[in-house]
Amino acid sequence: MLKVLVSDPISDLGIQQLMDADDVTVDKNTGLSEDELVQIIGDYDALLVRSQTRVTERILAAGKKLKVVGRAGVGVDNIDLKAATQRGIIVINAPDGNTITTCEHTFAMMMALARHIPQAYAQTIVGTWDRKSFLGVELRNKTLGVLGMGRIGSEVAKRAKAFGMNILGYDPFLTEERAEKLGIKLASVNEIIRNADFMTVHTPLTPETKHMIARPQFEAMKKGMRIINCARGGVIDELALVEAINEGIVAGAAFDVFESEPPAQDHPFLSHPKIIVTPHLGASTVEAQENVAIDVSEQVLHILRDEPFKNAVNMPPVPSNVMTQLQPYFSLGEKLGSFAAQVTNQAVREIHVDYAGDLSSVDTQPLTRYILKGVLSRHLGSDVNIVNSVHLAKTRDIHLVVSQAPATKGFTNLITVTLKTQSGEEQRVAGTLLAGYGERIVQLNQFPVDVAPEAHFLLISHNDKPGIIGRVGTLLGENGVNIASMQVGRKIVGGEAIMILTVDKAVPKDVLVQLVGLPELNTAQEIVLN
Ligand SMILES: NC(=O)c1ccc[n+]([C@@H]2O[C@H](COP(=O)([O-])OP(=O)(O)OC[C@H]3O[C@@H](n4cnc5c(N)ncnc54)[C@H](O)[C@@H]3O)[C@@H](O)[C@H]2O)c1
Ligand SMILES: O=C(O)[C@H](O)COP(=O)(O)O
Secondary structure, three states: OEEEEEOOOOOOOOOHHHHHOOOEEEEEOOOOOHHHHHHHHHHOOEEEEOOOOOEOHHHHHHOOOOOEEEEOOOOOOOEOHHHHHHOOOEEEEOOOOOHHHHHHHHHHHHHHHHHOHHHHHHHHOOOOOOOOOOOOOOOOOOEEEEEOOOHHHHHHHHHHHHOOOEEEEEOOOOOHHHHHHHOOEEOOHHHHHHHOOEEEEOOOOOOOOOOOEOHHHHHOOOOOEEEEEOOOOOOEOHHHHHHHHHOOOEEEEEEOOOOOOOOOOOOHHHHOOOEEEOOOOOOOOHHHHHHHHHHHHHHHHHHHOOOOOOOEOOOOOOOHHHHHHHHHHHHHHHHHHHHHHHHOOOOEEEEEEEEEEHHHHOOOHHHHHHHHHHHHHHHHHHHOOOOOHHHHHHHOOOEEEEEEEOOOOOOOEEEEEEEEEOOOOEEEEEEEEEOOOEEEEEEEOOEEEEEOOOOEEEEEEEEOOOOHHHHHHHHHHHOOOOEEEEEEEEOOOOOEEEEEEEEOOOOOHHHHHHHHOOOOEEEEEEEEOO
16 A cells, blocks of 8 residues: 655645555654654655655655655745755656635735835824824835746736736746837846836746845845745845845835744744734635645556656646657666666666667657666665666766667667766667557667567577577576577577567576576576566
8 A cells, every 4th residue: 555644734635645646555644753763664665745744865765665745835945955866766746726816825925015015004093093104005006026037937027917917937947039028127136226116026046046135136136126925045144135125225124034934933024013014824725725735646546556646846837738748668678777877797887779760869868767776676676766877877976978869770760878987888679669569679789689678588698500500409408497489580590590489488597607608609698577
């Protein structure tokens, strides 16, 4: 039975599909400390979190069975991604489910800021009827600067237009064309700082965005700006912001997120009359919480069941049409990698993967990960998976060379895996997917062959002499090893030749020794493809 731990409050309706699955049990245990999680995580195959649980290296190291960490939301800054990747743990998020909700919270904050709603409310409920102190401003005809024009930033820009605002947007990936489509003006950070009346940030927190608005930006800022942060604490330097408000540069700020959450009780934002705050509520609506929980549960279930999945954060994104195209090749790729690794006798230094035919015009990165997994699993065992295979190859100084070419030597698709060792040994295996016939290995070094990659192979090198096939068959038969298929390959009559046999079960070691003792037979090796 697969076990899932939910360690933050996640919508019950959203995780219903996990709870309904026959092969899964779900434990909800929220508010645990790091030590407590380290104690129990070893039992679980999947961990589901929001932003409260800090998924540290210690927790990931203790998660010996952990296959996936699912984040029911966008930001994964509470998860040690590097440690997860090294351990081959997939991290997925739910990037789309809370976009509108967070965009709407941004507007709630912007309007509350423009009209002093929280401050006015606080006065009114204690009996102070103060209509003078809370003179607000309209949004209409004001300039809104949006830093980060991704999902949420773009939705904010769309709605700001309905309020009659002029929008300046900055994002390293924002093109003139897209800006035009959104009806906004592409601007630099400096232009936004100098011209906006309201500024809202919608970037992740990265080394580049940390304190992207700090003292120097406040010094250059248009006087009277109002600032909203519903993205991540730390994008705006909190202390520099308080200074800028006190100096009259900034008219007010609305923050949903803090550099450290929850903020200390004496955090200057909490007592400042011009700063309004919410406790990281951006994604907290019934709809968003259901959406993200449904999305993440669905993908976690796929991962646990070894099915194709999306939204991995520690693997490059692959469009679904590309994934559909590549998926049939994953098993073949892994088998070719494993086959090549098993026939290579020394440490691999270079892995060359050549894609041809149908595979020459697709982004084959995910497939390459399967091939690497096949190669590396020979020595690293089950610790290798498609998440960490590229990383593991790099850490072992294995050089990966991938090429794509339309020519196919007669096959509609062809994958050739060549392993090179430091001493110059080179092993090559090529395979194809034949329509209606499935996977085939079609070349082994210089020998053309045609075998289906089954679980147990016997690879024999011999001299092309009469009688050898019979002797091998007899010896295997006498030892109870049933031959399912046999292929013989040779370059020239009477020369060096190979025999590939698929057999129904593992070949005992002593039978391999007896085989090598046969006349004209040079080597005999078992290849196991799981
Ligand atoms: N307050 C909340 O509860 C809440 C809810 C959802 C999302 N978020 C946060 O909001 C942020 C945005 O979420 P999203 O779903 O729109 O993400 P997104 O990935 O769609 O958009 C982020 C954008 O930031 C841009 N960016 C990166 N570096 C930048 C830089 N230096 N300058 C300008 N732009 C830069 C990226 O190119 C991207 O387009 C994330 O940090 C997310 O964690 C907060
Ligand atoms: O990144 C996110 O999705 C938001 O910050 C929401 O975080 P939460 O799931 O803890 O509300």
